Amino acid sequence: MPVISAPLDFNEDELYVDLRSIFGHSLFLKCEGFNFAGSIKLKAATEMVEAAERDGLLRPGSVLVESSSGNLGVALAMIAANRGYRFLCVTDARCNPATIRMMEALGSQVHVIGEAATNGGFLAARLHYVRALCDSDDRYVWLNQYANPGNWQAHFRRTAPAIARQFPMLDVLFVGAGTTGTLMGCARFFRQWHRPVRVVAVDSVGSVTFGGPPGRRMIPGLGTSVRPQMLDESYVDEVVEVEEVDTIRACHRMAGRGFLFGGSTGTVVSGAMSWLADYPDSDLTAVAIAPDLGERYLDTVYRPDWLQELYGADALRTDEPATTQAA
Numbered sequence: 001m002p003v004i005s006a007p008l009d010f011n012e013d014e015l016y017v018d019l020r021s022i023f024g025h026s027l028f029l030k031c032e033g034f035n036f037a038g039s040i041k042l043k044a045a046t047e048m049v050e051a052a053e054r055d056g057l058l059r060p061g062s063v064l065v066e067s068s069s070g071n072l073g074v075a076l077a078m079i080a081a082n083r084g085y086r087f088l089c090v091t092d093a094r095c096n097p098a099t100i101r102m103m104e105a106l107g108s109q110v111h112v113i114g115e116a117a118t119n120g121g122f123l124a125a126r127l128h129y130v131r132a133l134c135d136s137d138d139r140y141v142w143l144n145q146y147a148n149p150g151n152w153q154a155h156f157r158r159t160a161p162a163i164a165r166q167f168p169m170l171d172v173l174f175v176g177a178g179t180t181g182t183l184m185g186c187a188r189f190f191r192q193w194h195r196p197v198r199v200v201a202v203d204s205v206g207s208v209t210f211g212g213p214p215g216r217r218m219i220p221g222l223g224t225s226v227r228p229q230m231l232d233e234s235y236v237d238e239v240v241e242v243e244e245v246d247t248i249r250a251c252h253r254m255a256g257r258g259f260l261f262g263g264s265t266g267t268v269v270s271g272a273m274s275w276l277a278d279y280p281d282s283d284l285t286a287v288a289i290a291p292d293l294g295e296r297y298l299d300t301v302y303r304p305d306w307l308q309e310l311y312g313a314d315a316l317r318t319d320e321p322a323t324t325q326a327a
């Protein structure tokens with residue numbers, strides 16, 4: 001029986017859903033949404049905050065500030081509340097309303113950027129605002145999830161070893177790419193493991209992370225409008241890019257069987273299934289990472305009028321996802 005005193009002390013790291021009965025191909029989905037922050041970002045947030053405390057950057061009176069599409073913000077809001085720091089989250093108009101309310105409920109302040117920068121989109125506008133704040137007052141401490149090594153180290157130390165313990169014969173791992181912290185931590189770990197593992201990055205069409213042209217992306221979590229600083233493509237074996245409409249279909253297919261996952265899980269699963277479809281007779285042991293659960297997406301991914309307006313009446317058509325594969 002786990003008994004905890006701090007909310008960050010609990011994280012379910014050993015739960016997988018086998019998607020074979022839903023998609024017809026075995027894929028073990030590692031569920032990262034079962035902790036008090038509700039997402040995989042708890043691990044990155046904990047690692048970065050503890051490193052900043054050790055290094056003397058974070059002190060009583062410090063104000064944490066971070067640019068986040070939501071989940072890191074919620075995790076930092078939780079840790080800040082527990083440890084007595086103030087926290088200001090800089091997000092943008094695509095952040096789910098429920099996520100903003102959650103941060104506020106935890107005592108944090110949220111600043112929503114309404115307009116994208118001409119060069120670099122919403123992310124560039126968010127980063128510009130954070131830099132200006134830090135220049136204005138030295139009590140602000142910016143952990144900078146896009147460059148902070150604690151982000152990928154959290155997954156090198158915790159996420160990847162947890163997968164390795166459960167799947168000693170792992171062949172392929174599918175990881176969604178946002179800041180690429182999860183991807184780089186897992187890829188670095190499996191590069192030095194006892195057997196070769198193909199690490200496949202899954203990204204959204206419209207993201208510039210792997211060199212594609214920028215385009216509209218409405219689902220937070222995956223994809224970037226500025227290339228992530230910590231990405232080292234030499235660790236990534238393949239990249240699969242997924243259209244948002246296929247993300248939506250994958251989410252609804254899982255929800256139709258009782259598994260309500262977040263938007264980025266739909267992207268990762270859609271990309272993984274399309275990759276696995278090229279190996280129909282193989283017996284590959286495949287794992288994918290599900291960063292969060294679906295409650296935060298009730299106003300978007302799971303709301304029919306939002307879907308219809310953005311993706312058209314066909315969005316919930318249930319035939320096979322069409323996914324582009326890039327090198």
Ligand SMILES: Cc1ncc(COP(=O)(O)O)c(C=O)c1O
Pocket residue numbers: 039041069070071072176177178179180181182183220221222262264265291292
């Ligand atoms: C829902 C969701 N999925 C995926 C990711 C991407 O993770 P990473 O930043 O480690 O690439 C994030 C990051 O915020 C997220 O919130």
